[in-house]
Amino acid sequence: MMASDGHARGNPKFEGFSLSIALNDESEAKRRFDALADGGQVTMPLAETFFAKSFGMVKDRFGVGWMIVVAE
Secondary structure (H helix, E strand, C coil): CCCCCCCCCCCCCCCCCEEEEEECCHHHHHHHHHHHHCCCEEEEEEECCCCEEEEEEEECCCCCEEEEEEEC
């Protein structure tokens, strides 16, 4: 994926969306989740859910929302 902010100035706000990464390996999901959380904010810890082996939500250090999922 490639995106552009259109040369926005000031303080950007990344609101109203999250990017999702679907993985096949729980250890890789944890590695990526932890990397995104470094300097960011965990909004839902990576854990097993009714729909996934692992699922978590995090905002990275820039405020971009991410969902990490390892499907059943």
